[in-house]
């Protein structure tokens with residue numbers, strides 16, 4: 005099992021590869037499991053006496069939230085909301101909570117995060133894989149149907165509604181929120197050490213069983229083999245990357261990625277190849293990885309300066325290969341072998 009896990013870590017994880025998962029025998033008892041959900045491979049490793057129960061509960065939670073939140077499953081709450089023709093739709097507490105928090109983050113990011121960008125995601129063919137470049141007129145129409153302020157949420161009644169011509173999805177926040185929920189559940193069970201690799205999102209629970217920090221690799225966007233160019237050391241935090249190399253298509257020499265600029269209804273082109281956000285709140289990290297990718301480095305750094313209350317750090321990898329890391333990472337981020345000559349700027353508040 006250990007060998008297979010190493011292969012999976014090396015081959016399948018899109019962004020954050022955990023570098024010590026395979027090294028050496030595990031002294032603490034642990035359970036690992038692989039789950040395919042939310043369009044990605046998830047690897048769960050839980051340590052300690054509650055490991056088996058923790059994995060079982062986590063697997064059930066993943067399946068439950070995927071069923072509620074999928075934009076393409078016709079039985080999900082999000083699909084129902086998108087097809088309710090302007091009527092109120094009943095929400096589970098799980099969906100109500102993630103929508104409420106995400107809409108706050110849409111507002112905080114000035115709409116760089118906009119859940120209703122889903123119309124653009126659809127127009128470019130991402131959900132079906134039938135990729136296309138829409139014309140200018142169509143894009144103007146789609147852009148007019150992107151506006152998170154039109155989403156109405158009645159928290160008392162646990163209901164939501166959308167104007168008829170709008171659609172939303174939770175793709176930008178779902179895995180981060182999932183990591184947060186799983187982390188809370190595991191802690192309630194008494195788990196003090198776990199590693200949840202949810203596609204490009206890594207959620208750590210506590211530190212490693214030996215008390216040292218987890219070492220999470222930051223992928224080199226330019227590497228075909230998924231090599232990592234640096235390492236962050238974290239405990240009890242999420243490490244979330246949004247990149248233009250994760251899901252994209254190419255046409256006429258141009259790369260179109262799955263992260264949309266809500267203003268243009270087109271793939272964001274802000275000069276960055278990836279943004280990694282590190283912090284204690286997985287939902288915030290996921291929301292911001294997407295939003296800061298849309299903003300680009302300059303506006304993204306300004307956002308970090310303006311929002312210390314969000315308690316996050318970030319790594320920007322520009323298209324020219326240079327790196328900018330926020331001050332809180334100065335001691336926790338190191339370049340990997342082969343990347344020692346990369347230019348890294350530490351941004352101060």
Ligand code: ADP
Nearest residue numbers: 116117118119121175176204246262263264294
């Ligand atoms: P991933 O989940 O693939 O790791 P992200 O967290 O950046 O990457 O989320 C991207 C997904 O979020 C897209 O596939 C799409 O469904 C949705 N999305 C794209 N652009 C935006 C945006 N500006 N705001 C909110 N959601 C978006």
Ligand code: MG
Nearest residue numbers: 176290291294
């Ligand atoms: Mg995100």
